Amino acid sequence: MLSYISAKEAAEKWNISQRRVAVLCSESRIDGAMMVGKMWIIPGNATKPEDKRAAKYETKQVQLKPFVKWAGGKSQLVEQIKQLFQQEGPGRLTKYAEPMVGGGALLFNILSLNIFEQVYICDINAELINAYNAVKYNADALIDKLNAMQLNFLPMDENGRKYYYYSIRDKFNNTLLNDDTCTDKAAYFIFLNKTCFNGLYRVNKKGQFNVPMGAYKTPCICDEDNLRAVSKALQNVTIVCGDYTQCRQFADSNTFVYIDPPYRPISQTSAFTAYNTDAFNDDEQIRLAAFFDELNGKGAKVVLSNSDPKNIDPDDNFFDNLYKNYTIERVSATRMINSKATRRGQINELLIHN
Numbered sequence: 001m002l003s004y005i006s007a008k009e010a011a012e013k014w015n016i017s018q019r020r021v022a023v024l025c026s027e028s029r030i031d032g033a034m035m036v037g038k039m040w041i042i043p044g045n046a047t048k049p050e051d052k053r054a055a056k057y058e059t060k061q062v063q064l065k066p067f068v069k070w071a072g073g074k075s076q077l078v079e080q081i082k083q084l085f086q087q088e089g090p091g092r093l094t095k096y097a098e099p100m101v102g103g104g105a106l107l108f109n110i111l112s113l114n115i116f117e118q119v120y121i122c123d124i125n126a127e128l129i130n131a132y133n134a135v136k137y138n139a140d141a142l143i144d145k146l147n148a149m150q151l152n153f154l155p156m157d158e159n160g161r162k163y164y165y166y167s168i169r170d171k172f173n174n175t176l177l178n179d180d181t182c183t184d185k186a187a188y189f190i191f192l193n194k195t196c197f198n199g200l201y202r203v204n205k206k207g208q209f210n211v212p213m214g215a216y217k218t219p220c221i222c223d224e225d226n227l228r229a230v231s232k233a234l235q236n237v238t239i240v241c242g243d244y245t246q247c248r249q250f251a252d253s254n255t256f257v258y259i260d261p262p263y264r265p266i267s268q269t270s271a272f273t274a275y276n277t278d279a280f281n282d283d284e285q286i287r288l289a290a291f292f293d294e295l296n297g298k299g300a301k302v303v304l305s306n307s308d309p310k311n312i313d314p315d316d317n318f319f320d321n322l323y324k325n326y327t328i329e330r331v332s333a334t335r336m337i338n339s340k341a342t343r344r345g346q347i348n349e350l351l352i353h354n
């Protein structure tokens, strides 16, 4: 006589989530599975269906996109920056390093092109780097969690959404990041990024994320296709959490290094460099310029972008002096995140390179 097991037992046997078993049953991918009441039961001798989700991405060439929105993302400069390494001619640059990667607007463009043999990324934001690692190593579990959050959140009315958003924000802030919590924390991090005001990442002095809920009608919390494609592309990427100087071990004369630091605060009160509790002030910019020199000395091709202080004060020559030995280009761009929507507009960005 045929014996049956529950979805929970099948999930344990096949080492997948119970939700995944339910999806497979509803897609008729498990012969003999039946719904009894509200539960699926599965023939005890059923075999685990092949995971077609992974196969789908082996053949499909996908244009990769950042999986989080990130303040200061330089998507508008991507084409100019790509020209800078294409000018170096084929064969010279085989390695790519982005030691302040943020959301990785350029990184994902570069990974889509698949032109570098080795890729290295780094950021000082531990929660962001944890999310990169979760996408790299635990994509299935992460996608299950994000899908579940999306299914909960989207049908809610505004009050329901607020309650849900702030409860996830509390969980994110009250859960210590460690091996047991890393996938949960990555899911909270991506959920908050997709549903918070302007996709900002801002923390208070205690390091707690304090951005209020945004007003998106149908935020895409789980872009499953992109997450899977990104996960595949990250398999060959070295991911490091720490100070940008850590990339000195990786960078050599065959390396293209792209550095996109936080904006230099225009005033003491400027809140938009507060990615971390430490603002990226002039001393930090000077330390970074010394690192630029070090990489230049190694023969790396180095490109650094920054907001042009001359947008505010035409006499501010801070970067012109700091990088006087290099080429400084001024490129027109639209600033994406500003405290006042009315102040969004065309400004110059600096592209500095050797």
Ligand SMILES: C[S@@+](CC[C@H](N)C(=O)[O-])C[C@H]1O[C@@H](n2cnc3c(N)ncnc32)[C@H](O)[C@@H]1O
Binding pocket: 070, 071, 072, 073, 074, 075, 099, 100, 101, 102, 103, 104, 105, 106, 122, 123, 124, 125, 242, 243, 244, 245, 260, 261, 262, 263, 275, 276, 280
């Ligand atoms: C302007 S954002 C980079 C944006 C990125 N280009 C993008 O496409 O989203 C600057 C990044 O530098 C990181 N950062 C700040 N100080 C750092 C440090 N000392 N070392 C490494 N990363 C740092 C921040 O966490 C932030 O993600």
